[in-house]
Amino acid sequence: MSDTVHHQDAQADTPSGAAHHEHTHSDTVQVPFIGQVTAPGGIYTVVFGALAVLTVLEVLIAELFKSAEGPAFAVRSLALFTISLFKAILVVWFYMHLRIDNPIFRWILLVPVIIVTISVVYLLGVPIAAGGGYF
Amino acid sequence: MAEITADSLGHSSDTQVKAHNENLKLAVWLYLASEVVIFSIMIAGYIIFRFNEPQFVKNLHDTLGIGLVTANTFVLLASSWAMVMALRAIQMGNRQHFMLFMGLVVGMGTVFMIGQYIEYSELSHLAITLDSTTEEFGAIGMRFYAPTFFHGVHVFVGVLLGLQVMWLGRKGFYDKNPIGVELFGLYWHFVDVVWIMLFTLIYLV
Numbered sequence: 001m002s003d004t005v006h007h008q009d010a011q012a013d014t015p016s017g018a019a020h021h022e023h024t025h026s027d028t029v030q031v032p033f034i035g036q037v038t039a040p041g042g043i044y045t046v047v048f049g050a051l052a053v054l055t056v057l058e059v060l061i062a063e064l065f066k067s068a069e070g071p072a073f074a075v076r077s078l079a080l081f082t083i084s085l086f087k088a089i090l091v092v093w094f095y096m097h098l099r100i101d102n103p104i105f106r107w108i109l110l111v112p113v114i115i116v117t118i119s120v121v122y123l124l125g126v127p128i129a130a131g132g133g134y135f
Numbered sequence: 136m137a138e139i140t141a142d143s144l145g146h147s148s149d150t151q152v153k154a155h156n157e158n159l160k161l162a163v164w165l166y167l168a169s170e171v172v173i174f175s176i177m178i179a180g181y182i183i184f185r186f187n188e189p190q191f192v193k194n195l196h197d198t199l200g201i202g203l204v205t206a207n208t209f210v211l212l213a214s215s216w217a218m219v220m221a222l223r224a225i226q227m228g229n230r231q232h233f234m235l236f237m238g239l240v241v242g243m244g245t246v247f248m249i250g251q252y253i254e255y256s257e258l259s260h261l262a263i264t265l266d267s268t269t270e271e272f273g274a275i276g277m278r279f280y281a282p283t284f285f286h287g288v289h290v291f292v293g294v295l296l297g298l299q300v301m302w303l304g305r306k307g308f309y310d311k312n313p314i315g316v317e318l319f320g321l322y323w324h325f326v327d328v329v330w331i332m333l334f335t336l337i338y339l340v
Contacts, residue, residue, distance in 0.1 A: 025223060025226070025227055041216070041220050041223065044216060044219045044220060044223065045216065047216075048212065048213070048215075048216040051212050051215075052209065052212065055205070055208060055209065055212065058335065058339060059201060059205055059339070061339075062201070062338075062339035062340075063201065066196075076340075077340050080335050080339050080340055081335065081340070083335075084331050084332055084334070084335035084336075087331045088328045088331050088332060091215060091324055091327055091328050091331070092324070092328060094219075095215055095216075095218070095219045095320070095324045095327075096320070096321055096324045096325070097317075101160065102157060102160075102161075104161070105160065105161070105164045108161075108164045108165060108167075108168050109164065109167065109168060109171070111168070112168045112169075112171045112172050112175075113171055113175075116171065116172055116175040116176075116179075117175075120175065120178075120179045120182070123179065123183075124179075124182070124183065124186075
């Protein structure tokens with residue numbers, strides 16, 4: 001019994017927990033659609049690679065469709081925004097450790113984002129509803 | 136009355152440390168939540184200008200180009216990678232690698248600020264200032280400078296904080312409890328996330 005207690009406490013020796021560290025510090029990660037990848041830094045380096053590729057993709061879309069107008073402009077903008085949102089989520093989820101931290105931190109970040117998004121959409125929509133508009 | 140043994144004290148203090156760490160992280164997340172609101176207001180101001188005056192924004196994009204700001208974006212993304220690697224190193228007890236990666240964070244943050252300075256110099260040559268109105272760019276100044284300069288100030292403060300983290304880390308301050316590094320990392324990654332959004336909204340869309 002005491003051995004079990006000590007083993008459990010040993011895992012909590014470092015404030016973040018040794019078991020968590022072993023999982024985080026592995027250089028080998030399972031990447032969706034690609035398989036097992038081994039790189040110095042493990043998941044952090046894989047995420048950086050993804051961020052770099054997505055940034056290149058963003059710039060290509062922005063430059064290749066620079067003169068897009070009307071619906072094409074809307075599709076281009078939506079694509080760019082989606083990619084940047086995905087990049088932001090990668091950083092927040094993996095680098096800021098929201099993946100493994102207390103779930104309340106996710107809500108602390110999400111609530112102001114949701115409130116602000118609703119507020120901005122409302123403010124952008126008010127002149128349209130009033131007969132004015134930006135378009 | 137039960138004797139308070141060294142063991143029970145050790146276990147209790149470890150629990151207290153963990154609880155204290157969680158409280159510190161909560162405080163930083165609450166601070167970051169307030170930053171979300173501030174940056175969102177500035178971003179909203181730019182979005183409204185973007186829809187109102189698309190030609191001015193197009194002129195700015197055509198004049199500035201995409202090269203410098205893309206390079207700057209890669210620098211900041213790389214600094215975010217270096218930051219998380221620094222935390223990983225100190226958690227694994229490798230102080231040497233921690234100092235190396237933190238040096239990269241501070242260095243790349245400085246490079247980013249130099250890139251921003253170069254871009255601001257270009258804009259000043261185009262007579263784009265905070266309150267200027269030109270035929271080619273309208274009143275884009277404030278809408279552009281507000282979010283980007285506010286972000287730049289965050290990078291500057293981050294560089295100073297990073298130097299402090301390096302200084303304390305060099306003396307072994309984070310060897311037993313690297314929470315200070317993790318907290319600084321949260322701030323630095325948030326600065327990176329804001330730039331990810333600004334880069335897309337201001338320079339690409």
